[in-house]
Amino acid sequence: MKHLIIYAHPNGTSLNSLFRQTVEKTLKQQNHEVMVRDLYQLGFDPVLSLEDMEGQRKGMVSEQVSREQEYITWADAITFIYPIWWTGMPAIMKGYIDRVFSYGFAYRYDQGIQKGLLTGKLAYIINSHGKSAAEYGETGMDNALKLTSDKGIYTYCGLNIRQHFFFDRADRATAEMASEWTSKIIDAYA
Template sequence: MNHLIVFTHPRKTSFNRAILDAVTEICRQEGDAVVVRDLYDIGFQPVLGSSEMLGGVGEDVSLEQAYVSWADHVTFIYPLWWTGLPAMLKGYIDRVFSYGFAYKYDNGVQIGLLKGKKATLIHTQNKSQEEYEASGMGNALRLTIDEGIFAYCGFEVTSHLVFDSILASTSEDRKAWLAQLSELMRIDPAKNEKAGLNNSLYLNL
């Protein structure tokens, strides 16, 4: 299987980086062909230009679209900032998931053009699961990110793994979380839905 990993975090020593290393190794052990696109490392330009809004696509976007087209499965690893995607990743989506590549309209009906591809989302957050679910933010995130972006473009979101209470976690907690990744990335999403998890699995303290 062709597996693309889109990674978004500016720090080389972050827990997100440890997640990236673990996921990359897991995929390779499974026999996947793996390509990692570290958006900060490659210097991706996240700002959508006016010409792109009119249909023009630059060489940098064409390259990223080629990776997405190549992939059977795309894993996105990122921190949750201001209850949303980091600007770098949001800009990647703005530019790479363009009209005519990721979606289109046919007689007013929206069509996701990346149908047949799977997506796994993995994010870290400082607040706890209980805080986000009590405020309604957890469901809002699932609607705006899982459904509003990825399912909208045709992806099957197989799982959304959430590492929460990061600031309160210890090195032992984080090692234990990473050790669970191999199993958690392959949990049947239908079981998550039956359990009321909406494909989101929290790894909390």
């Protein structure tokens, strides 16, 4: 199977980096083909420009966007790894979605009805956040996060979500917590 990892965290020693390394190692041990797109390391330009918007409707995208779309087309499964900052994804990941998951590539409208074009691909989402799961549950933020990302982006584009992890209290994670989380990640790819 061909797995694409789309990763967004600027700190190479972060918990999210540990998650990326765990996924990559697990998949390679299972003899899958793995490609990692580290958005910070790539210096991915997250700014959706007017030129981008006009080009998307004509099926014309920049070389940078075209390259990322080729990776997505190649993949059977995509893993998104990023922290939750200010109750959302980092700007670089949101910009990646804005630019790469473009009209005509990731979705289109047929007679006014939205159609996801990334069907047949599996998706795994791994998020960390600082608040506790209880705090997110009390405010409804847990459901809001799932609604805006899972429904509003991933399934909207036709992806089949296999697993969405929210690892809480990440800024206070102990070695035991990190070990438990990486075990859950490994199990998700079994």
